[in-house]
Amino acid sequence: MSSVISVPDRPLEWVPAGPAPARDRPGARAAVPASAAPGVILGAEAGAEARQGRLRPAVIRTTTLDSGLRVVTEAMPDVRSVTAGYWVGTGGRDEEAGVVGASHFLEHLLFKGTPTRSARSIAEAVDAVGGDMNAFTTKEYTAFYVRVLSEHLDLGLDVLCDIMWSPSLAPSDLDSERQVILEEILMHADEPADLVHELFSTAQFPGHPLGREVLGSEDSIAAMTAEEVRGFFASHYRPANMVMAAAGDLEHEAVVKAVEARFAGLPGGQGPARTAPVGAPNALAVTTRPTEQAHVVLGVRGPDRHDPQRWAVAALNHVLGGGLSSRLFQEIRETRGLAYSVYSDQTSFEDAGSVAVYVGTSPDRAMAVVDLVTAELDNLVESGITERELVVAHAHLRADTLLALEDSGARMSRIGQSLLLHGEVLEIADVLARIEAVTLEEVYQAARDVLGGPRTLAVVGPFDQSDFAGRP
Numbered sequence: 001m002s003s004v005i006s007v008p009d010r011p012l013e014w015v016p017a018g019p020a021p022a023r024d025r026p027g028a029r030a031a032v033p034a035s036a037a038p039g040v041i042l043g044a045e046a047g048a049e050a051r052q053g054r055l056r057p058a059v060i061r062t063t064t065l066d067s068g069l070r071v072v073t074e075a076m077p078d079v080r081s082v083t084a085g086y087w088v089g090t091g092g093r094d095e096e097a098g099v100v101g102a103s104h105f106l107e108h109l110l111f112k113g114t115p116t117r118s119a120r121s122i123a124e125a126v127d128a129v130g131g132d133m134n135a136f137t138t139k140e141y142t143a144f145y146v147r148v149l150s151e152h153l154d155l156g157l158d159v160l161c162d163i164m165w166s167p168s169l170a171p172s173d174l175d176s177e178r179q180v181i182l183e184e185i186l187m188h189a190d191e192p193a194d195l196v197h198e199l200f201s202t203a204q205f206p207g208h209p210l211g212r213e214v215l216g217s218e219d220s221i222a223a224m225t226a227e228e229v230r231g232f233f234a235s236h237y238r239p240a241n242m243v244m245a246a247a248g249d250l251e252h253e254a255v256v257k258a259v260e261a262r263f264a265g266l267p268g269g270q271g272p273a274r275t276a277p278v279g280a281p282n283a284l285a286v287t288t289r290p291t292e293q294a295h296v297v298l299g300v301r302g303p304d305r306h307d308p309q310r311w312a313v314a315a316l317n318h319v320l321g322g323g324l325s326s327r328l329f330q331e332i333r334e335t336r337g338l339a340y341s342v343y344s345d346q347t348s349f350e351d352a353g354s355v356a357v358y359v360g361t362s363p364d365r366a367m368a369v370v371d372l373v374t375a376e377l378d379n380l381v382e383s384g385i386t387e388r389e390l391v392v393a394h395a396h397l398r399a400d401t402l403l404a405l406e407d408s409g410a411r412m413s414r415i416g417q418s419l420l421l422h423g424e425v426l427e428i429a430d431v432l433a434r435i436e437a438v439t440l441e442e443v444y445q446a447a448r449d450v451l452g453g454p455r456t457l458a459v460v461g462p463f464d465q466s467d468f469a470g471r472p
Contacts, residue, residue: 100212133160185221
């Protein structure tokens with residue numbers, strides 16, 4: 001199934017609500033059902049009361065079934081919908097050499113049918129009640145979700161549980177979907193703004209699965225067999241490696257009972273074994289393309305999603321390029337007019353991370369832009385941020401946290417990712433307290449530790465490697 005939602009791995013416990021901003025705005029984040037944060041997430045009713053600092057009691061509950069499946073729900077009595085999703089703790093980094101791209105392949109194949117439902121009947125069942133159903137793959141997890149009116153939750157769970165536990169995975173479906181994915185790979189290669197991020201990841205984590213694209217390669221997708229895909233599914237799509245999350249107009253006990261009754265898989269299982277990246281990143285990666293713009297990413301390795309320093313790095317990232325008032329946006333776009341799109345972003349995985357700046361500019365300005373970004377990174381390492389910048393960062397991150405509480409899809413995403421990746425769900429008050437607790441000295445230390453590390457420059461445009469000799 002086509003992924004209409006592209007999910008970057010987020011370092012913290014909040015994300016902005018609503019549709020994803022375009023990448024030409026600072027702080028842009030791609031949307032999942034309005035959330036993309038793989039951190040410990042928020043567990044309280046918010047709305048106007050939360051914005052005024054008055055927090056209602058948490059309405060998040062968790063139950064572990066005998067099969068090992070964890071079920072987490074958040075009741076939202078003021079809405080009419082429910083969003084339910086399965087979160088599988090396996091993504092692109094967990095694939096062995098012979099099945100690179102299998103996680104994304106399964107994202108497509110699970111919608112192709114089950115022994116009792118065809119692909120058309122799955123689509124019609126959801127369409128007939130005005131629902132929405134989709135999936136997405138990241139480097140460390142895969143998610144499948146359905147959003148329906150609460151009166152149709154039983155139907156939504158029927159369909160969702162059926163594709164999760166009893167997909168057909170027929171060879172004929174694999175062959176037809178293989179062509180779709182090959183076209184998706186070609187489309188991705190034609191988008192230089194996407195390609196440069198892939199190039200950066202490969203250079204940041206050379207020889208490591210975190211440096212691979214989740215789509216797989218043309219060769220790996222063309223060679224993958226139905227037996228290999230079935231074997232990957234049998235190994236990884238096990239209840240102990242999954243979380244079922246639901247948020248909206250629901251009752252926890254009813255959801256648990258419904259999910260347990262529809263369970264049709266083998267019990268147990270475990271999360272994939274992972275190895276952290278070792279060795280230094282590559283300093284420079286250039287892909288020559290006859291593009292009208294130069295697409296530039298300059299970044300460093302950052303904290304993983306468990307590192308306490310991630311909170312300080314979030315404030316640092318906001319000051320660097322995460323908002324309209326950020327240093328890079330003001331200097332490169334507003335003052336000098338060198339680019340339309342400029343932003344920085346923080347990505348965190350289980351055992352690694354990165355902080356990176358993206359700029360799209362004309363080829364004749366690329367060198368100047370790289371030098372400006374480098375100078376700002378050096379300045380932050382040398383001097384840190386100002387007290388006023390920290391106040392603005394605190395306020396921005398707090399608002400992101402609270403605004404992300406206003407949609408059942410966002411809340412389902414938060415609690416599902418949180419339980420899967422961290423094993424707990426933090427209360428919103430705890431999250432806000434951690435944001436506010438970040439100090440100037442902590443941000444200064446993070447700047448020295450993170451931005452002062454080895455840098456990687458990735459460029460897609462009408463250049464070759466020699467054009468950037470001596471940079472970064």
